[in-house]
Amino acid sequence: MGNYRMGTPKKTASKKTTEKKAVSAKPGKSEKIHLLTQMIRIRQMEEKTYEMYTKEKIRGFLHLYDGEEAVAVGIIENLDKEDGIVSTYREHGHALIAGMSMNSIMAELYGKAEGCSGGRGGSMHLYDKKTNFFGGSAIVANGLPMAVGLAMAYKMQNRNSISCCFFGDGAVDEGEFHESMNLASLWNLPVLFVCENNFYSMGMPFELAQAETDLVKKANAYKIEGAAVDGMDVMAVYDASVKAINYIREQKKPWFLECQTYRFRAHSMFDPERYREKDEVKEWKKRDPITTFTSRLQEEGLLDEDELNEIKKRVAEEVEESVEFSEKGTDEPIENLTRFVYSDEPKTLNKSK
């Protein structure tokens, strides 16, 4: 796992990040620190959303990403700004790394007019047109066909963009996974299928849900190539996604990437977690993508304590600001309840070319 031939993705600049930090295929110190920073941003944001949920500032379902940060960061950092991203209800991390501001995410979680969807979507439905973030869907597996369609559009328009679709291990069981994989392969579409295998779909252990647990084999049964990678190791994911993205752009074919990871928290805020042992969680926490990568950078002499503290401080400020922003946010006027059921745009009959 994680031992890939390095390649150079078509565009190495991480246009997806808010900070537009350049990251090369062989990342150096600053790129690596950037990756770490991105993971810390997710973690701290999630911790804050947890806190705000307990304070009832955030309601509904809240699915946190703690433990899985290396996946979003390792992959999205290698995507181009024009690439489309399709995600699930566990998408705060993806959204943030795709380049959405923490303010607009947090405000959406608060249900404020200043949120990305004006409070209509909430935690499970973050969207951002600017960064080609095509939303979190809360129907398991139903983003996959959309990702296939986006790739069709890119191909038809002769763009070199790809669509990148995140989904859980549970999504693999659904029929829509099957249909989407076949279509993408059959039509040679530029889709990066990223299975975030955290070994549970809610309380269902992966091995009780899948007759065949080698997911790459499953992908192969659609003639899609792929790989499994240690999803707790951001560099492994990063390298795997460089390889994947190069393959997709060059071969004009889909790729399947299984990232083996773990969620440290409950499935959602309602989950009594009867289905797993505390010890199991403890074991996995030893592989925390942030602490392990931090140690690695420190061992490699790329990061000292001051730098780390500085990063954490900056991120903490960003998080605090997003909370302040959301606290000050306004309510979407009730008169707007029915707005966006249909487009405001009038019938365009006379605009026909």
Next chain:
Amino acid sequence: MGNYRMGTPKKTASKKTTEKKAVSAKPGKSEKIHLLTQMIRIRQMEEKTYEMYTKEKIRGFLHLYDGEEAVAVGIIENLDKEDGIVSTYREHGHALIAGMSMNSIMAELYGKAEGCSGGRGGSMHLYDKKTNFFGGSAIVANGLPMAVGLAMAYKMQNRNSISCCFFGDGAVDEGEFHESMNLASLWNLPVLFVCENNFYSMGMPFELAQAETDLVKKANAYKIEGAAVDGMDVMAVYDASVKAINYIREQKKPWFLECQTYRFRAHSMFDPERYREKDEVKEWKKRDPITTFTSRLQEEGLLDEDELNEIKKRVAEEVEESVEFSEKGTDEPIENLTRFVYSDEPKTLNKSK
């Protein structure tokens, strides 16, 4: 293909046939002649339904089975009477070999009260409770979950029955195939999945619909074992199904059998057949399961001309009788239009145990 270790199915008696002819795993003369007879029964019945369609005695969609007879016969002859069968809209052959009378099939195609479903179902929806024939479904792939459920019931009831599910190559593309295969494998259910691969789903060539055309590989991706067999050779199918059924009953696991076959006629009576060359049909007709098996039996000295003529004559009589029966059939009274939307049985509240 077709070169299987022979085994003895749990029950060798072909309880499924109307004639209850015994067929052993190493079939002798009379069993082989029985297999031929069964194929001829299907063929002649189908030819008659075709004729009656052109005479407007039969209406709606009519999907004929000509060319594929070896599949139904080679498999169903090895099933036990208690085994469940789930089929599609191209199910006349399955229904007949399962043990339904030609009368009740033909009368149903005529839309008569004497048909198996009283004229409510027609060609695509033959059902027979007596022979555990759970119907033709005209929604591609939607019989697979039902077959899984039947197998669950058999397993829960500690019966040694299996469920046998016929579906086309087109069904493999649907999500319900994926979900059903996974469930059957995961739960070790006694399901015989029979894919009748006739290389087209309506006008869609198989290789344009499937990224991976090796269907057994697909089955393997659910950890289901299986085999592909020459579906134009009744003995090959027979042998393959003996092996499959033994495996299922002994191992208590599903099995996937791909029967490579061909339909000689158009998809349905409305099909202009633009998508395939006449020559292709001609080529396949050289492998007609009936003529080839007839020659083989003749070469082996198991069948002489008189016997053959006698069989054909008997079958022709059966077919004629079914037409007469249907012609004399009555119309279901219009007052019965809403009958069977719900069961007649009253609320059984007080029958609680």
Next chain:
Amino acid sequence: MKELKQQKMTYRQAVREAMREAMIKDDRVFLMGEDVGLYGGCFNVSEGMLEEFGSERVIDTPLSESGFTGAGIGAAMGGMRPIVEIMTVNFSLLASDQIINTAAIQLYMSGGQFNVPLVIRMATGGGKQLAAQHSRSLEGWYAHIPGLKVLTPATVEDARGMLWPALEDPDPVLIFENTTLYNYEGYMPDNGSIVDISTAKVRRNGADVSIITYGIGLHKSLEAAGILAEEGIEAEVVDLRVLRPLDNETIFKSVSKTHRAVIVDEGWRSGGISAELSSRITEKLFYELDCPVERVCGAEVPAPYARHLEQASLPQPEKIAETIKQMGGLHG
């Protein structure tokens, strides 16, 4: 006379007890669905049942709504009495092929040979800030389909009492449990009650107007009736209980008495079950009505997440009361 012992329990417990009771009484009954076992049910309904009945009768399924709903159909046809749980009605869209193209029509297509004694339970409704993909009320929509029966228990007693007759019913029955009701508490006779699954029930008597409703709407309507009573308007509240087939008799009887009707339905208005009720009443009682039948329904929007928006989109007791006060010729 034997003292009628009453037991207090939540709607959630009532559903659980109903399932336990059925599984104890009849070994053909089993429960199958996503997270019904290890997790204890996504709404905690089946907590403890895996431990009690084992994994052969409380079956955790992979995420395959079509697959396991269809498997439920097959198992029912094979002689079992499955209870299939689909977490929420929103996900049932993935199984609608099996529900509509298979379960609802096997009996008819087979000319009466194969009935499908299947019960499908699903959570329904909004009000929990779960947004557009988790908050629909589609029970009225399913009630459009011949061959299905559609139950909407609104009380603890019905939540407990409707399951057994549903399982005894030879045909497929959908049971819709409103998520907001799971924590609702009520009393019921010690051993549960025998209830039927064919009639509507008058839950409050009144002479001035009939509020026809079901599910969560019952509770909002009773609240509205309380508000109205303070102003001297006596509302009768009819709990439909069953959306297909509708119990015309009880509905018509009430409206014949009050000459006014309001339908309360959290589902969307256009083409909802509210329209059917309004039409039926008007068709039958046109000349007895003092004013047109009114409908108080959910706003026709995908459910928004923000609380103030979502609450504005749902029928509220005040809105129901207000609508009634505006009706022609009402004293009060």
Next chain:
Amino acid sequence: MKELKQQKMTYRQAVREAMREAMIKDDRVFLMGEDVGLYGGCFNVSEGMLEEFGSERVIDTPLSESGFTGAGIGAAMGGMRPIVEIMTVNFSLLASDQIINTAAIQLYMSGGQFNVPLVIRMATGGGKQLAAQHSRSLEGWYAHIPGLKVLTPATVEDARGMLWPALEDPDPVLIFENTTLYNYEGYMPDNGSIVDISTAKVRRNGADVSIITYGIGLHKSLEAAGILAEEGIEAEVVDLRVLRPLDNETIFKSVSKTHRAVIVDEGWRSGGISAELSSRITEKLFYELDCPVERVCGAEVPAPYARHLEQASLPQPEKIAETIKQMGGLHG
């Protein structure tokens, strides 16, 4: 004045011409569905289009209703203007997750950021002895869903003219083509007509009763109007054309004039669009109605195969006429 050249063509040709025209005008438009290419369309609608536009714009899909409908959504969001063909509405149940859980609500959930300019065409309706799994009329059922637009062209002109504005519409539009109409012939202006997708149309004027209908029902209603005219009853026939959003204005205007309304819908009665129409009319025009609104609908059965049963299950002109003759206070 320039002579208005009229061209005779079938409904099937009209749909095909509409698609061809759109694909010629706008290279973002493509057609995708099962057997639309090599086979020529399961109802022969797209015959010749593969040859004309090539396999990159006329795309044969595997049997994966959810997959390719969802792919259509994605392609639409990615800047294309897909026409997705689902062979019949019955199979759309396999794609209802994509249609309802995705297409209908992207715009709302994204706070207006992502619209889905997708057109989905499907055949609908019975009458061809195709039995229960191939004969449903579910267009009214889909009209219950906010976020969708639902069109039901009943004439050759509409079959041709509605596609372009549907493609221009920023939101998902479902177009229902009744299978029985494909062979129906009509005339239309040489270049097709500009039609809108927002209004109903009065197809026959009359003072005595309004028949409100759509799709195949239009033709049956016009026949019924012919029968009635012989007896001196003048029926006005309103073709809804669009089931969501409904054009209240045109409907109310007609019923205000005639004071009587009958809804004709091949779909099932209970909870169908007929109920919505009846309710709306009654809510608005209660005091103007001479008698209750009537509904003539499909019998509530899964479609039977046998011709006599199926025909008995469908609304027929004679039945429509008879219903109207029974209405209170009609001379004739």
